[in-house]
Amino acid sequence: MAFTRPTGKHRRPTRADRKGAQVAGLAGLATVGAVGSLASPAMAATGQQAQQPAHGGLTQTVTLDDGLAVSVNEQANNQQSSAVRAEATAAARADAKEHAAESKKKAEAEARKRAAERAEARAEARAQERVEERAARSAEPRSAVGGYVAPIAGGSVSTEYGSAGGSWSSGQHTGADFSASSGTAVQSVTDGEVVEAGWSGSYGYRVVIQHEDGMYTQYAHLSSLQVSAGQQVGAGQQIALSGSTGNSSGxxxxxxxxxxxxYGSDVDPLAYLRQHGVNV
Structure with a gap:
């Protein structure tokens, strides 16, 4: 069937009309091209038909970008939390170290204070002991003539000074023996300071006293000691009990x-006592 031209008169479009139609057509083509450009990448990537929404690809891309942003934010938050915890831990350790140092310093100061207090208390106690000793000596009856007494009250001499015999290492007696049963009171012959008090080999238990005139007296073969080194004693003060310790026959x-x-600086003890008014 042939297409026939419509009947009737038709006005030929003017030049202005033709120009407007061209502009409108170009605009339409541009719109269609733009839509096609947006839709075509999604269709090419998925192989889907053109009926799919053109914005499907764009939605997926935005979703991936949001997830990545969330992950980055989480990492940043975790790093910040770790840094805060590390800083808090370091601060706590520093505080603990400072507290320990302060506690140690206080403990050392307290220990020094207690040690000083103990030393002071011992010094005071020793000073009090000396005061009491002097008071006791002052209260003791003195039987000395001129501040001297015999080492044993009423005792007799059994072996004199210088007696020869093999019983003594020097070949002779370096002292004087006073007869006394075991447990008899032994007294200092005059004022002085105890320089030795204890065991001394062949002498057994002994006491040695240094006197104000520079002389020394020794009391040996004792069964019991009642003084100690460093102690001040007075004339007639009891210092020990007699006995038979060490190299002794009775x-x-x-x-x-x-x-x-x-040893070897001995002098005649009986002569020494007689010089000071003691009758032995």
Missing amino acids: PHLHFEVRSGAE
Whole structure:
């Protein structure tokens, strides 16, 4: 069937009309092209038909970008939390270290204070002991003539000074022996300071006293000591009990007087006592 031209008169479009139609057509083509450009990448990537919404690809891309942003934010938050915790831990350790150092310093100061207090208390106690000792000596009855007494009250001499015999290492007696049963009171012959008090080999238990004139007296073969080194004693003060310790043949008191502390500086003890008014 042939297409026929419509009947009737038709006005030929003017030049202006033709120009407007061209502009409108170009605009339409541009719109269609733009839509096609947006839709075509999604269709090409998925192989789907053109009926799919053109914005499907764009929605997926936005979703991935949001997830990545969330992940980055979480990492940043975790790093910030770790940094805060590390800072808090470091601060806590520093505080603990400072507290421990302060506690140690206080404990050391307290220990020094207690040690000083104990030392002061010991010094006070020792000073009080000395006061009491002096008071006791002052209260003791003195039987001395001129401040001297015999080492044993009423005792008799059994072996004199210088007696020869093999019983003594020097070949002779370096002191004077006073007869006394075991447990008899032994007294200092005059004022002085105890320089030795204890065991001394062949002498057994002994006491050595240094006197104000520089002389030394020794009391040996004792069964019991009642003084200690460093103690001040007075004339007639009881210092020990007689016995038979060390190289001894029986209970007695071995009494010596020396001009020095060393062995061999002995002098006649009976003569020394008589010089000071003691009748022995």
